[in-house]
Amino acid sequence: MALQLKRDYLNQKVLERLSTLQLHARLPMIGNVSGKHRSPIRGSSLEFAEYRKYVPGDDTRRLDWRAYARNDRYYIKEFEADTNLRMCLVVDTSGSMDFAHNGMSKLDYARRVAGTLAYIAALQGDAVGLYCAGKEFHIEIPPKRSATHLSVVLDELGSVEASGETGLADVLHETAERVPQRALIVVVSDLFIEPGIVRNCFDHLRFRKHDVAVFHLMEQNELEFEFDRPMRFVDMEGGEPILADPTVIGTQYRRAMEMYLESMDEVIRDTEVDYHRICIHEDYGDVLARFLLGRTPKKHK
Amino acid sequence: MSFLQPLALIALPLIALPIIIHLINQQRHRTVPWAAMMFLMRAKRMSRGMARLRHLLILLMRVLAIAALIFAISRPLSGGWLGSVGLSKPDATLVLLDRSASMEVQDLQAGESKRSTALKRLAQLLEQGDYGTHLLLIDSASGQLQEVDSPKVLLSLPVTEPSATSANIPAMLETALAYLKANESGRAEIWICSDLKENDWDVHSGRWNAIREEFTQLEGAHLFLLAYADPPSSNLSVRVENVQRWERGNDAELVLDVIVRTEGGFLTGAEGRIAARRVPIEFEVNNVRSVVEVELDTLGASLKGHRIPIDAKLSSGWGSVSLPGDANPLDNRFFFVFSEPPVRKAVVVSDDAKVGETFRRALAIPTDVRIQHHVDVIPMNRVAEIDWENTGLLIWQGTLPSGLVAEQVQHFVNNGRVAMFFPSKLRTSTGTGDQLFAARWGGWQSTTGEQSDTKGDISWWRGDTDLLAHAEGGDALPLSELRTYQYRDFESQGTLLARFDNDAPLLTRVATDQGAAYFCSTLPTAQFSSLERDGVVFYVMLQRALAEGSQTLAVASQRDAEIDVLADRNQWEPVAPTENSSISQRGLHAGVYRDEGYWAAINRSQIEDNAKTASLEAVDGLFDGLSYRRIDVNVGDTSALASELWRIFLIAMAVVLMLEAVLSLPSRKTESTPLMDLAVAEGTTE
Numbered sequence: 001m002a003l004q005l006k007r008d009y010l011n012q013k014v015l016e017r018l019s020t021l022q023l024h025a026r027l028p029m030i031g032n033v034s035g036k037h038r039s040p041i042r043g044s045s046l047e048f049a050e051y052r053k054y055v056p057g058d059d060t061r062r063l064d065w066r067a068y069a070r071n072d073r074y075y076i077k078e079f080e081a082d083t084n085l086r087m088c089l090v091v092d093t094s095g096s097m098d099f100a101h102n103g104m105s106k107l108d109y110a111r112r113v114a115g116t117l118a119y120i121a122a123l124q125g126d127a128v129g130l131y132c133a134g135k136e137f138h139i140e141i142p143p144k145r146s147a148t149h150l151s152v153v154l155d156e157l158g159s160v161e162a163s164g165e166t167g168l169a170d171v172l173h174e175t176a177e178r179v180p181q182r183a184l185i186v187v188v189s190d191l192f193i194e195p196g197i198v199r200n201c202f203d204h205l206r207f208r209k210h211d212v213a214v215f216h217l218m219e220q221n222e223l224e225f226e227f228d229r230p231m232r233f234v235d236m237e238g239g240e241p242i243l244a245d246p247t248v249i250g251t252q253y254r255r256a257m258e259m260y261l262e263s264m265d266e267v268i269r270d271t272e273v274d275y276h277r278i279c280i281h282e283d284y285g286d287v288l289a290r291f292l293l294g295r296t297p298k299k300h301k
Numbered sequence: 302m303s304f305l306q307p308l309a310l311i312a313l314p315l316i317a318l319p320i321i322i323h324l325i326n327q328q329r330h331r332t333v334p335w336a337a338m339m340f341l342m343r344a345k346r347m348s349r350g351m352a353r354l355r356h357l358l359i360l361l362m363r364v365l366a367i368a369a370l371i372f373a374i375s376r377p378l379s380g381g382w383l384g385s386v387g388l389s390k391p392d393a394t395l396v397l398l399d400r401s402a403s404m405e406v407q408d409l410q411a412g413e414s415k416r417s418t419a420l421k422r423l424a425q426l427l428e429q430g431d432y433g434t435h436l437l438l439i440d441s442a443s444g445q446l447q448e449v450d451s452p453k454v455l456l457s458l459p460v461t462e463p464s465a466t467s468a469n470i471p472a473m474l475e476t477a478l479a480y481l482k483a484n485e486s487g488r489a490e491i492w493i494c495s496d497l498k499e500n501d502w503d504v505h506s507g508r509w510n511a512i513r514e515e516f517t518q519l520e521g522a523h524l525f526l527l528a529y530a531d532p533p534s535s536n537l538s539v540r541v542e543n544v545q546r547w548e549r550g551n552d553a554e555l556v557l558d559v560i561v562r563t564e565g566g567f568l569t570g571a572e573g574r575i576a577a578r579r580v581p582i583e584f585e586v587n588n589v590r591s592v593v594e595v596e597l598d599t600l601g602a603s604l605k606g607h608r609i610p611i612d613a614k615l616s617s618g619w620g621s622v623s624l625p626g627d628a629n630p631l632d633n634r635f636f637f638v639f640s641e642p643p644v645r646k647a648v649v650v651s652d653d654a655k656v657g658e659t660f661r662r663a664l665a666i667p668t669d670v671r672i673q674h675h676v677d678v679i680p681m682n683r684v685a686e687i688d689w690e691n692t693g694l695l696i697w698q699g700t701l702p703s704g705l706v707a708e709q710v711q712h713f714v715n716n717g718r719v720a721m722f723f724p725s726k727l728r729t730s731t732g733t734g735d736q737l738f739a740a741r742w743g744g745w746q747s748t749t750g751e752q753s754d755t756k757g758d759i760s761w762w763r764g765d766t767d768l769l770a771h772a773e774g775g776d777a778l779p780l781s782e783l784r785t786y787q788y789r790d791f792e793s794q795g796t797l798l799a800r801f802d803n804d805a806p807l808l809t810r811v812a813t814d815q816g817a818a819y820f821c822s823t824l825p826t827a828q829f830s831s832l833e834r835d836g837v838v839f840y841v842m843l844q845r846a847l848a849e850g851s852q853t854l855a856v857a858s859q860r861d862a863e864i865d866v867l868a869d870r871n872q873w874e875p876v877a878p879t880e881n882s883s884i885s886q887r888g889l890h891a892g893v894y895r896d897e898g899y900w901a902a903i904n905r906s907q908i909e910d911n912a913k914t915a916s917l918e919a920v921d922g923l924f925d926g927l928s929y930r931r932i933d934v935n936v937g938d939t940s941a942l943a944s945e946l947w948r949i950f951l952i953a954m955a956v957v958l959m960l961e962a963v964l965s966l967p968s969r970k971t972e973s974t975p976l977m978d979l980a981v982a983e984g985t986t987e
Contacts, residue, residue, distance in 0.1 A: 097336075098336075099334070099335075099336035099337075190336065190337075192336065192338075192339055193339075219336070222336060222337045229326065229330065231330050231331050231332070231333050232330045232331065232333070233334075233335035233338065233341055234332055234333065234335060235335065235338045236336045236338075237336075237338070239338055242335075242345065243330060244341060244344075244345060245327070248352060249347075249348040251352065252343075252344035252345075252348045252352055253340055253341060253344035255344075255347065256340040256347065257340050
């Protein structure tokens with residue numbers, strides 16, 4: 001699929017490098033057209049799925065005569081069905097995503113990650129949707145698989161801005177309900193909410209049979225908290241500013257961060273989401289390559 | 302606390318510098334937009350506990366470091382206790398030095414006496430500190446107050462050398478008080494250096510109340526007591542109680558009673574047991590030495606009636622008794638002088654021949670056959686014939702003398718002789734106008750009349766000392782058997798020696814500088830009392846008075862060391878030891894002096910050998926309510942009373958800075974889960 005890319009946040013070289021990789025769903029998907037992803041519904045692909053006992057009414061053409069010869073019983077031979085994928089990109093646009101490192105904010109990074117994934121998905125014929133949310137949905141584009149739709153998604157992604165408080169938890173719950181069929185939900189956020197709340201969101205999405213992938217964006221300074229003098233920290237999400245001496249609370253800050261990350265690891269382990277913790281100084285091409293390779297089914301490796 | 306560089310303390314407000322810098326630093330904050338506020342708020346909550354405390358401790362350490370530096374620069378002085386005194390610069394510093402013989406107890410290892418140690422430590426302290434505009438010394442031997450140029454001079458003054466005298470601490474304090482009052486000194490420091498001997502302090506004296514009261518009224522007077530109360534580890538003292546020269550035919554000999562006293566653990570063996578020990582006593586008479594060994598018990602030893610043969614031609618001379626060296630070198634040698642016993646001469650002045658004869662009979666019979674007594678009885682009109690120089694006792698029965706005779710009598714008494722006054726028989730209802738020694742006779746009283754308030758019995762007499770003292774064996778004189786039929790009233794402020802049952806005085810001793818003057822209110826004849834008939838009391842009383850008065854008649858005399866002990870003659874020359882060169886200090890050191898045919902042996906007083914140490918509580922009680930501090934020191938302790946503390950403060954500063962560095966060290970990050978690793982870790986699960 002040839003696309004005229006006018007979105008400057010997308011890197012042509014990264015797209016070309018990643019175009020050789022395919023985006024796979026970890027769970028069977030229910031699509032409306034044939035595609036490259038497994039479906040929970042048995043179909044007519046060449047991929048053997050399973051045997052099951054014959055019951056009256058079954059198409060006798062699908063009986064496995066060799067199995068009958070061996071066991072003297074009737075078995076129906078079933079094959080996997082291949083379908084397309086619905087990918088919903090959920091991008092956090094709360095004020096905290098505007099936190100920048102060397103000129104690149106977390107939202108910029110999220111834009112690149114989401115845009116590139118959208119391009120790759122569209123390239124392999126999958127449907128792409130976009131949900132940008134701060135306190136509530138700012139942009140809500142349901143998944144579709146047309147080139148025009150991709151343009152819309154990329155344009156919207158390019159124009160979104162970070163502001164306000166975060167409402168990611170509500171947005172994820174709502175997304176779980178709004179996306180009607182199994183889909184790949186890609187969350188790109190700094191996840192500055194309590195791990196317990198994150199756990200509920202992921203549980204909800206998993207309950208709805210969605211394949212959940214998370215890009216947890218962090219900035220180096222947020223992790224290390226390296227300041228040498230008292231600072232007035234202004235909340236980027238509009239809260240009260242805090243005057244603090246990093247020499248006094250630095251250790252405690254790092255300890256709090258450590259506890260948070262450990263809790264988050266536990267949530268990830270329990271909810272089995274595809275989690276990627278990323279420092280935004282990393283090259284997003286490498287990050288996405290790792291992501292795509294990680295999702296490649298083992299038999300293809 | 303005192304400082305050598307107090308001006309440096311002006312910089313003390315600099316200790317607030319870390320706090321000010323901290324506050325300024327707080328104000329110099331930068332504003333930064335921040336996303337991860339939830340961790341920041343959590344960190345602030347966590348930092349309210351130990352982290353905040355640590356931060357406060359760091360600030361405190363910095364404050365302490367600056368304070369320690371400033372104190373180090375100001376060069377503080379301290380000697381343990383001195384650090385808490387908190388004194389500032391005094392206007393005057395007075396040193397009251399106890400130079401008594403007991404202060405010469407030495408530490409045998411250091412070779413320093415209590416006096417010299419106290420002086421050195423005090424001089425060092427005053428040299429380091431600021432002793433004010435005036436530095437004054439009152440030494441116990443002279444009792445005089447004198448200004449001293451600098452503390453170092455204290456060590457070389459003759460008036461700070463050892464002496465054989467006793468101290469009078471209350472009198473020294475009174476001298477100090479008089480100075481402070483006269484000069485209206487503001488802040489004054491009074492340093493008393495003493496070994497707290499009971500005889501020196503006289504803690505039961507009524508003078509202390511007045512001293513305490515006067516010091517209370519003085520603002521700014523601070524008293525310090527350098528108390529060397531530790532007893533000597535091992536000490537012996539020797540004393541000659543009695544020395545007499547007797548002749549036997551063509552030979553002569555000295556008879557001495559020598560007492561050796563032990564102090565401390567002299568008899569304590571290595572295992573702590575008391576063991577008998579023999580000590581050699583060396584006698585030196587006329588350059589001839591002899592040694593006698595005596596066995597000591599817990600109280601010491603007594604050598605009674607020790608005879609030393611001498612040349613019969615040696616009618617007078619001197620000698621000494623010595624012990625081997627021990628803790629106190631000053632009590633190891635005792636000087637004595639001897640001479641032929643003088644003729645004890647008494648003069649009875651009475652117009653009543655019968656009464657005069659009564660006195661003569663009682664005085665003429667000597668207590669010792671080897672002593673000659675000579676008694677003259679003369680009437681009033683022949684008083685001019687009295688040989689005042691060679692008379693030891695004057696009995697005056699009659700109207701009290703007046704005019705020139707009264708002056709002669711007073712001079713006689715002040716030369717160390719004894720005068721006894723008995724009333725005139727003249728009956729007057731009121732007393733005569735004549736008075737002597739601030740005393741006068743009143744009217745005659747009868748004890749036989751119905752209106753009399755007394756039966757003439759003696760209700761009380763002083764048996765511990767003076768004329769009516771108990772006999773040597775402890776038996777009391779039979780004053781209870783004495784009957785008085787008539788007595789004469791007597792007005793005086795003297796010391797009562799005996800009184801009737803109506804409290805009227807029988808015998809009174811009036812106050813005199815030297816010698817003694819007694820007033821007896823009755824007469825010995827049968828008309829007035831049973832003094833003559835019962836005899837014993839009368840005889841003993843007169844013989845004692847004669848013995849006391851005749852002491853000054855001898856050419857050789859034993860004297861206690863004190864400032865004016867040699868004032869009676871002008872040409873005293875030291876005979877032994879010869880190294881005592883300072884004329885002003887004569888009489889203060891033990892030794893023998895000679896003036897033509899007269900001899901004087903100067904020694905420490907008897908009480909100096911026997912004195913116990915006053916309890917610390919009793920001494921402290923003397924200064925109740927005053928600014929007073931006692932410093933207990935041992936004679937062997939040669940460490941400085943005050944030492945510079947700047948090293949301690951520098952070390953303290955270094956320690957504090959190290960603590961600050963340790964507290965400021967960043968906490969170790971968890972090795973197992975570095976944040977960066979956590980951040981890039983991928984939790985992909987399948």
